[in-house]
Amino acid sequence: MTIATLDPVRTDPRVIRTRKLLREALASLLADKNFESISVQDIAAEATVNRATFYAHFTDKFDLLDSMIRDDVAKHLAQGNPLSDPDARTLLLGVGKNVFAFVGTHRRCKIDREFEPQMQRSLEAELKDFLLVRFPHCTSMVIASALVGAAMDWRYQSPNEAPAPIVSNMVDILVDGVAQRMLADR
Amino acid sequence: MTIATLDPVRTDPRVIRTRKLLREALASLLADKNFESISVQDIAAEATVNRATFYAHFTDKFDLLDSMIRDDVAKHLAQGNPLSDPDARTLLLGVGKNVFAFVGTHRRCKIDREFEPQMQRSLEAELKDFLLVRFPHCTSMVIASALVGAAMDWRYQSPNEAPAPIVSNMVDILVDGVAQRMLADR
DNA sequence: ACGAAAATGTTGCTTATCCGACGAGTACAC
DNA sequence: GTGTACTCGTCGGATAAGCAACATTTTCGT
Secondary structure (H helix, E strand, O other): OOHHHOOHHHHOHHHHHHHHHHHHHHHHHHOOOOHHHOOHHHHHHHOOOOHHHHHHHOOOHHHHHHHHHHHHHHHHHHOOOHHHOOOHHHHHHHHHHHHHHHHHHOOOOOOOOOHHHHHHHHHHHHHHHHHOOOOOHHHHHHHHHHHHHHHHHHHHHOOOOOHHHHHHHHHHHHHHHHHHHHHHHO | OOHHHOOHHHHOHHHHHHHHHHHHHHHHHHOOOOHHHOOHHHHHHHOOOOHHHHHHHOOOHHHHHHHHHHHHHHHHHHOOOHHHOOOHHHHHHHHHHHHHHHHHHHHHOOOOOOHHHHHHHHHHHHHHHHHOOOOOHHHHHHHHHHHHHHHHHHHHHOOOOOHHHHHHHHHHHHHHHHHHHHHHHO
16 A cells, blocks of 8 residues: 555655655644644645655554654664663663653653653654563563653653653662563563 | 756756755765865765756756855845845945855855856856846846955955955945946936 | 535556666776 | 776666545534
8 A cells, every 4th residue: 555565665765755854844843833733734745745645654643753753762762872781770771861861852842632642652662672672572561661651751740850860760660670570480 | 858947847846855955965065075076976875866866957066056056145145135225335235245144154165176166156147137136237247246256255365354344345336337337328 | 503614535647756777988006 | 008996977667756636524613
């Protein structure tokens, strides 16, 4: 159906460019409009891309939002290459810091009952994939959910609080929990 | 031959986008390379545009440079809408200020024996067209050549000197000259 | 509750871009 | 001289993007 389903096409410069334009357009619109009030037409117009072309790449605006968030968060997660740290504790501290940093950059977006859950979902999904190279599937899931949940909570409950102590607390709990799980698994 | 020769095509979003990408790519490359050492391949790669597509729009890199300069200068010339001023003297002061401002922004470009003359040519051509709505053809030519010549001279002879007095002097001469010409023409 | 206006997906056809390849020209090393 | 490694223009065929139009659905004012 869509262009994206074929394989070699993912590397076509036109495809890459179009998707980039659409992601950037949505990000730009989100700066002064809430997600709910943004239409596919708005996005296509902002990206100077035909509306039909939008549907060739994404099923709807939620699909695009997911792509945008994951693309964005992937960059943040790689900062400082935290996964390379052999110690689980400092590793998670690094990852947590990046997660909070990412959420912090999106604080400017309008509070939106559609946007928040989508962001959380996408963020969790990407983080889970990110952690998979170091942790088993189920463990990655737990860590991702916990960190993202905490960050989202921080985002609009106590945005003025310093993130570092929160992350530290989370990591304490996670490290213990994961250690237990490791023991139980063997 | 090239796509650009057809008429309705000029409004095709793909065409607009491709040309924009190519202009911006050249501008970007000029920041740390001199024009002479920039190849068409470099430009196409920087713009993420196929090399063949480059040739569909521009005959060579000089053609692109011309387009880039004219596009850029057109924006600067419109600043403050100087043409709307009824008085020829203040009008020219406004235009001259914009010309010097434009040249000033391109001072960062590497000095280059190919780049300078091309820039002067394109700048003159665009300025002449710009002036045509208020002055006859020949008068526009004189004013354009004079202002651009002065600005280019200032650019690499005495870049630290304040532009305003230079412009003022130029305009004095031009206004007198044009007035004489106006009298002679009738 | 109803009609107008706008957004949504989808389609067939056109067109610009991509890609790989080609011969020709240029520079430089050996 | 010969080979290597560039860049340059140009070509034909494949494909993504543009466009106009369509029937639905959603939104919204009154």
